[in-house]
Amino acid sequence: MATIKQISELSGVSRGTVDRVLNGRGHVSPEKERLVRSIAEQVGYKPNRAGKALAARKKSYIISVLLASEGNPFFAEVISGVHAAERELHDYGVKVVLRTLKGYDVDAQIAALTEMGADSSALIFNPINTPEVAGKINELAARGVQVYTLNTDIENCRRLCYVGSDYFEGGRIACGMLGLMTGGVANVGILTGSVHILGHKQRIDGFLDVMYKKYPKFRFLSIMETQDDDMIGFESTRKMLTDHPEIDTIFLVAAGIYGVCRAVQSFLPGRRLHIVSFDHIPQTEELMRAGLIHATICQQPFAQGYEAVKLAFNSLMSGAPPKKQQFIVKNDIRILENL
Amino acid sequence: MATIKQISELSGVSRGTVDRVLNGRGHVSPEKERLVRSIAEQVGYKPNRAGKALAARKKSYIISVLLASEGNPFFAEVISGVHAAERELHDYGVKVVLRTLKGYDVDAQIAALTEMGADSSALIFNPINTPEVAGKINELAARGVQVYTLNTDIENCRRLCYVGSDYFEGGRIACGMLGLMTGGVANVGILTGSVHILGHKQRIDGFLDVMYKKYPKFRFLSIMETQDDDMIGFESTRKMLTDHPEIDTIFLVAAGIYGVCRAVQSFLPGRRLHIVSFDHIPQTEELMRAGLIHATICQQPFAQGYEAVKLAFNSLMSGAPPKKQQFIVKNDIRILENL
DNA sequence: TTGTATGCGTTATCAA
DNA sequence: TTGATAACGCATACAA
Secondary structure: OOOHHHHHHHHOOOHHHHHHHHOOOOOOOHHHHHHHHHHHHHHOOOOOHHHHHHHHHHHOEEEEEEEEEEOOOOHHHHHHHHHHHHHHHHHHOEEEEEEEEEOOOHHHHHHHHHHHHOOOOEEEEOOOOOHHHHHHHHHHHHOOOEEEEEOOOOOOOOOOEEEEEOHHHHHHHHHHHHHHHHOOOEEEEEEEOOOOOHHHHHHHHHHHHHHHHHOOOEEEEEEEEOOOOHHHHHHHHHHHHHHOOOOOEEEEOOOOHHHHHHHHHHHOOOOOOEEEEEOOOHHHHHHHHOOOOOEEEEOOHHHHHHHHHHHHHHHHHHOOOOOOOEEEEOOEEEOHHHO | OOOHHHHHHHHOOOHHHHHHHHOOOOOOOHHHHHHHHHHHHHHOOOOOHHHHHHHHHHHOEEEEEEEEEEOOOOHHHHHHHHHHHHHHHHHHOEEEEEEEEEOOOHHHHHHHHHHHHOOOOEEEEOOOOOHHHHHHHHHHHHOOOEEEEEOOOOOOOOOOEEEEEOHHHHHHHHHHHHHHHHOOOEEEEEEEOOOOOHHHHHHHHHHHHHHHHHOOOEEEEEEEEOOOOHHHHHHHHHHHHHHOOOOOEEEEOOOOHHHHHHHHHHHOOOOOOEEEEEOOOHHHHHHHHOOOOOEEEEOOHHHHHHHHHHHHHHHHHHOOOOOOOEEEEOOEEEOHHHO
């Protein structure tokens, strides 16, 4: 409602001084500082984003996005969301710079962060969960760069907000779906990406949570890793089905789903297993059309990319950090009919 | 990229003239008009929303939202979405005026449209599908009011865009879910709101589409109406279950779900039917916790309200109508674990 | 018909 | 330490 101009009139100081106070630029006498602050408080001053945006065009903000996404089709939609936000914010003097990395190499990620952080107002990325990366985040934050984590979070650091899904809930949903599909009776095998990856572990925890509380007739027989790889997934599944031919239900926690499904087809031909997976990539669609996977839990990748950029923008424009430390997108059940 | 100022410099005419041409205000000589247009074309002029917004603050745009929502809890989330967009756009000189009506009275809706249309730049509402309302939309459009339909569409009129779900797809998903839950064998009863309401009919069409193509062992035994009312729903269900005690699967197309579920409990105590419903209202949650309803198809009510307002805003600010005539939100499967 | 000046809210620059 | 002023892109009232 109130503008800087009004505050300057009410307090009898110039607009410049009000600006200096409100944006903490210093060089203001303590009395005036107090005066302006109290008046701004009274009138409930909130900076106007349109005005800020217009002024910002002269020296525009840069929001950098760094994704370890190359070769991982899941991120295609995340990137679409980033681009959509970019188009929407283009008029407001914001530049969005996107950079991708292949694989999860800590040194490469930190090098990229260093480079991008140099000229960015905000930095959005999917962190590798190591102390080195956390330290880098703190360093950037200390230099005034707003850091956001996307899709994956990291603990004990000064990131402003995590944008992503609730992996534990995702696992619970997967179990709930399998419960509905099997009538509550199932011999379950789990294929995860890696037991060391936090998100995968949380999905399994969620799955087991529902299983123990709600489905006493679920028997959990085996868990193996795919390393997010189709070949390893094939081999793991072969072994699992050989050791436990009574498995009729598979919980696919991560990638490598094509290899797993091929193994199912090869070693249990004609048998109809109940399979639930995560995310929606081209292979998922193919496997669902083939009737191998029956449901997949999605985590709104588009919204993740879009919201992360918008959150950063709003924070830059309003001057205040996000109110919530987490922006959790809803998990989304997909079956063939709503792929 | 290019601004009005730059175009004026390139073309050697004043900013005022460029403005007159680009916004079709007339009083410009044909030659200058052609000149300015060709240059604007060349440089790919797109008006800057921040600048427009700032200028608009002097005489701000009004976006009116009219919802036949009173007494219908489904719309609570739609309204939340409207408010969220309002907060977001507040800085850009836009006022959002919300008004609600009780029930679906054509005269009342038209009267409200007339009143709100008088001082609105854009009008968003869920139309009753009658020629009178269509005529009113055309009248408003002729007077320069941008009209958007929300949640429900209406044919043969000059509304700019429909924001809502795909009801046919919703029905297909419901059948897909029941297919998964029943193993493809079911005796189905359908309880719709009214066979005369287009959205309800489309959901049933979608359901039958999947049923005939994919589930040959589904037997469709009976369809009755609830009139969106719990008492009528109870009575209809009682009759349906008496006439067809073999029913083990219920497709709940619309409201009145509480009455239906109570009837199921009363007349088939202990029997576990497969029930799928639409939308997420407090009753739905209660019935799902009680294990009566197993899945519900939601249509992103929040996004509907939010996107409709934003679409109107973007259109007002960019001067161009939405590119798409429909903004279809995804249908969303919910089970107990992701309510 | 055309051009100019002013203001929207904010920021940056320059002068005092 | 302060204040005045110009600029961002657009719209409009007014002057020519």
